[in-house]
Amino acid sequence: MTTMNLAIPQEAATGASRAERADVATLVVDDQAPFREVMKQLLAVTPGFRFAGEVSSGEEAVEAVDSLSPQLVLMDVRMPGIGGIEAARTLATLHPEVVVVLLSVHGPEELSPELVESSGAAAFARKQQLRPKLLTELWERHGCR
Numbered sequence: 001m002t003t004m005n006l007a008i009p010q011e012a013a014t015g016a017s018r019a020e021r022a023d024v025a026t027l028v029v030d031d032q033a034p035f036r037e038v039m040k041q042l043l044a045v046t047p048g049f050r051f052a053g054e055v056s057s058g059e060e061a062v063e064a065v066d067s068l069s070p071q072l073v074l075m076d077v078r079m080p081g082i083g084g085i086e087a088a089r090t091l092a093t094l095h096p097e098v099v100v101v102l103l104s105v106h107g108p109e110e111l112s113p114e115l116v117e118s119s120g121a122a123a124f125a126r127k128q129q130l131r132p133k134l135l136t137e138l139w140e141r142h143g144c145r
Contacts, residue, residue, distance in 0.1 A: 024139055025052040027070035029061040029087070030103070031079040035127065039074060046132035048139070058087030065095050072143060074130075075121075077104040085119045092120020099143040103127050 026049055028039040036054045043051045052070040055061050059081050061073060073091065077084040088100045100121040107126060116124045122142035125134060 022048055023050040024048060024072050024143065025050055025068070025070045026072045026074060027052050027061065027064055027068060028054045029056070029058070029064075029073060029075040029079070029084070030054075031056045031076065035076075039130070042130060042132065042135070046135050049135060058082035058084060058090075061087045062090050062094065065091055065098055070098060072139065073098055073100045075100055075102055076127075077102050077106075085115070085121075088119040088121040096120075099139070101125055101138055101142070103130070 026043055028036050028043075028051070030036050030039070033056070036056075040051050040054070043049045049072075053064055053068045055064045057079050058075070061075060064070075065073065075084045075087060082090070084102050088102060091098055091100055100119075102116060102119065102121045102124045103126070104124070105127050113124075123138055125138065
């Protein structure tokens with residue numbers, strides 16, 4: 001007699017739907033509360049993403065990643081304290097599994113591709129260009145591992 005091992009899909013075993021399991025937990029890091037609020041709203045209307053938390057500095061970002069375990073961090077480049085570049089470097093060392101996207105109102109002239117790469121961040125995006133489509137493209141390009 002042959003015994004078959006039937007695997008139960010994880011979502012069936014836990015009761016979680018595929019959509020819930022696939023949502024990308026996202027931490028927003030920016031020193032401007034109005035921008036954090038806009039990002040909260042953007043994440044709420046972007047399928048496949050969920051707002052995991054918000055902080056206002058690079059130092060807080062490092063602590064928040066430890067406690068919230070986000071998959072994606074959307075981080076402003078310029079903030080008081082260590083700022084986005086240094087915080088991205090720290091996160092790349094401590095949490096290489098976390099995808100960091102650096103954000104700025106300024107264009108690529110502010111950050112060369114080499115600086116983004118050396119920071120450990122996956123990408124750079126202008127704040128004005130953030131839309132559900134861009135978030136999805138960034139995650140598909142840099143996050144789906």
